[in-house]
Amino acid sequence: MDQAAREEFRDYVTASSSALLRTAYLMTGNRADAEDLVQTALAKTYLAWPRIRDREAIDGYVRRVMVNTRTSWWRKSRHLTTVPHDEALDRRAQPGDAFADADLRDALWHALGRLPRRQRAAVVLRYYEQLSEAETAAALGVSTGTVKSTVSRALRKLRDDAGLQHDARADLPIELQGANR
Amino acid sequence: MSPLDSHLHDTLTQHAADVGAPVDLFGAVERRARTLRRRRVAVATAGTAAVAAVAVVGGLTLTGGGDNDTLRAPIAHAGSGTPSATSPSPAASASATPSPVTTATGQPAASTNYPMSWPRVPDAAVAWVDWPAVQRSMAGQLPAGFDPPQHLRPLAVFDTDAGAATVFVAASGGRTVAGAVLQAAPTAAVAVHDIDAAAAQVSAIVRVAASGGAVDDGLVVAAPTAGQILVQQPGQTTYSPVPGSNARTATITLGRVVPGQPVAQIKVLDGNGDTDKPLYQGPIGVGYTFPDV
Numbered sequence: 001m002d003q004a005a006r007e008e009f010r011d012y013v014t015a016s017s018s019a020l021l022r023t024a025y026l027m028t029g030n031r032a033d034a035e036d037l038v039q040t041a042l043a044k045t046y047l048a049w050p051r052i053r054d055r056e057a058i059d060g061y062v063r064r065v066m067v068n069t070r071t072s073w074w075r076k077s078r079h080l081t082t083v084p085h086d087e088a089l090d091r092r093a094q095p096g097d098a099f100a101d102a103d104l105r106d107a108l109w110h111a112l113g114r115l116p117r118r119q120r121a122a123v124v125l126r127y128y129e130q131l132s133e134a135e136t137a138a139a140l141g142v143s144t145g146t147v148k149s150t151v152s153r154a155l156r157k158l159r160d161d162a163g164l165q166h167d168a169r170a171d172l173p174i175e176l177q178g179a180n181r
Numbered sequence: 182m183s184p185l186d187s188h189l190h191d192t193l194t195q196h197a198a199d200v201g202a203p204v205d206l207f208g209a210v211e212r213r214a215r216t217l218r219r220r221r222v223a224v225a226t227a228g229t230a231a232v233a234a235v236a237v238v239g240g241l242t243l244t245g246g247g248d249n250d251t252l253r254a255p256i257a258h259a260g261s262g263t264p265s266a267t268s269p270s271p272a273a274s275a276s277a278t279p280s281p282v283t284t285a286t287g288q289p290a291a292s293t294n295y296p297m298s299w300p301r302v303p304d305a306a307v308a309w310v311d312w313p314a315v316q317r318s319m320a321g322q323l324p325a326g327f328d329p330p331q332h333l334r335p336l337a338v339f340d341t342d343a344g345a346a347t348v349f350v351a352a353s354g355g356r357t358v359a360g361a362v363l364q365a366a367p368t369a370a371v372a373v374h375d376i377d378a379a380a381a382q383v384s385a386i387v388r389v390a391a392s393g394g395a396v397d398d399g400l401v402v403a404a405p406t407a408g409q410i411l412v413q414q415p416g417q418t419t420y421s422p423v424p425g426s427n428a429r430t431a432t433i434t435l436g437r438v439v440p441g442q443p444v445a446q447i448k449v450l451d452g453n454g455d456t457d458k459p460l461y462q463g464p465i466g467v468g469y470t471f472p473d474v
Binding site (some may be wrong): 009017018022039043114124127128151158159 | 185186189190192193195196197198208209211214356417418419421
């Protein structure tokens, strides 16, 4: 890679690294794996950088590399298939917690950790990155129909999640309670 | 947006907000990219008997347990066989990195038999090493008070940017010393240091001049009774297994090691999955901070 391209890549990393790390964290559930995932995805992007002509498409490219890399890790069983959450970042509701919905968010967070990796990635891309179904499909390398069914199954699992029912049954909104009736 | 959509978005946003910014991500990415590239090359060339000539200038440094016993054995241009001179500074900047912690390992005391306890690689893997020449080269580098090295025992062969390299241990009187040799300079490229009886790892730094500046590869072999090697690069907050490494050997892409600046920290576990206690934790190079690189 020549110096100009290297500087261009450095600028991209500087501008996007925090956002990528946040997305990776939501996909993996812990900081160490998130850093590992972002570094690996960006390293692969670094190697491909001279061949990537459409700079506007870089974000989508990196997201796809992140998803594929995580899938690859899962296949190799080098990383845990269940997602360990950083305890330091857990937001257990405390007495007097100012957040009225803290219990529900906490239960949802742990329920997300129990989703299969692809469902979790789809949920993160749709509900955190707020990508369209088409953009999510591109990032996951699947059709939009598959995105719809994947997200639908993920939401059903969240509604059915035993931990969610137990932890936050008192605060479940109507649409979450519906599956329990 | 339904209430569930809203709760999901809020939950994800809330947790994402707790994630701080990464530190020196670009440096870490470049190091990892080089590791990936090297691994792809290694995979692409696996199964072939041909060994490509290394057309770079390689310098090899092996750092030891203290300032006084660190020696440097520069490697000449590939094929020249003539080491070039370097002038190491005596002023190590130990303050830049935390002191290493080595705990008792239960290994035998240093003796002439001690190198024999390390598992060796097959002779065929290191057939390119001119062992008599390496032995002479090593003897010439040992400080006063060290006996001529014997029982040279190769521990692992690494694929570095300077080509194949092997790390070995040898007996020097009652001590165990370690060295490394590159295939590009199989007779003269030796560096040594003293390792104490409880050493949990032997490490070497291979430096290669490249178009974008010098880069360093760290080679680490854990002691026979030790377990997995973990690494924490500067800027990282946690230790992680070295990607693609075996349990007891690791090639770590260090990028450019700068005097006085933090270097990669390594942690050698005890090999007991129930405890995973670190036998060694500290900078790569056994606590030395590269005073003159």
